[in-house]
Amino acid sequence: MQTVGLIGGMSWESTALYYKLINERVRDRMGKLHSAPLLMYSYDFQGIKEMQYAGRWSEAAASLAEVARRLESAGARAIALCTNTMHKLAPEIMSSVTVPFIHIGDATAQRIRAKGYRRVGLLGTKFTMEEHFYIDRLRAHDLDVLIPPADERADVNRIIYDELCLGIVAAPSRRRYQDVMAALVAAGAECIILGCTEITMLVGPDDTSVETFDTTAIHAETAADFAIG
Template sequence: MQTIGLIGGMSWESTALYYKLINERVRDRMGKLHSAPLLMYSYDFQGIKEMQYAGRWTEAAASLAEVAKLLESAGARAIVLCTNTMHKLAPDIIAKMTIPFIHIGDATARRIRAKGYRRVGLLGTIFTMEEDFYIDRLRAHDLDVLIPSAGERADVNRIIYDELCLGIVADASRRRYQEVMAALVARGADCIILGCTEITMLVGAADTSVETFDTTAIHAETAADFAIGS
């Protein structure tokens, strides 16, 4: 198997899911006592959040690219960035690498297109929902993307940063996400992207009338398949 380099800690709650899901996929596909060869760098997320909200993206890009190079030099044969939002900086990271970068947006879009869907509702951080870097990546796969209203986006974002990233899973927040997803479906979404790696902690298939696509699971499975060699 090939070694995967994980850039995590954004937040560690979802990075822990990556570790579990990647190893489960390898075990299920290979059997016996097989598990994935992984290298991980885990950030102090408080610093990353401060850079995000201050618009210090150049500083963040330099740091992430340096970590990717560090993992590559340590033997990683592909890089997995364990967060949707920081894929805003994917081009900066890729420019400093010589190994593959497994993009969460591409992996998710391919899974959606394989199911035959085209009009997707997107949940994520305010950056993922409002900026072009993620939506354009989905559109490149011929997907039409719907995002929640301004007030709904504020609630979705607040729950991610103030609750899920701290490991808090609240029934009131689940109900709010259910309302937001229902509104997207009413506007024509034929599936929902859980486009933040913590959202899977709160909602899933049972919380909406359409199929959901868990970016954490999809990304982890894609990484595991790369490690195995398929």
């Protein structure tokens, strides 16, 4: 198997899911006592959040690129960034290493297109929902992307940072997400992208009338498949 380098800690709650899901995928595909060869760098997320909200993206990019280079130097044969939002800086990471970068948006879009869907509802942080870096990546796969209105985006974002990243899973927040997803379906969404790696902690297939695509699971499975070869 090939070693995968994980850039995590954004947040550690979802990074822990990556570790579990990758190894479960390897076990299920290979059997016996097989598990994935992984290298992980886990950030102090508070510093990353401060960079995000202060618009210090160039500083964050330099840091992520350096971590990616260190993982490659340590033996990683591919890099996976365990967060949707920080894929805003995917070009800087990709240009800093010579090994493949496993893009969460590509992996998710390919899974959606394989199911025959084209019009998708997107949930995530405000950066993921409102900026072009993620939506354009999905559109490159011929997907039509719907996002919630401003007040709903604010609630989705707040719940991610103030609750899920702290491991808080609250029933009122689940109901709020259910309402937001129902509105996206009413607007024409054929499926829902859980476009933040923490959202899977709160909602899943039973919380909406259409199929959901869990980016955490999809990305982890793609990384595992790369490791297996």
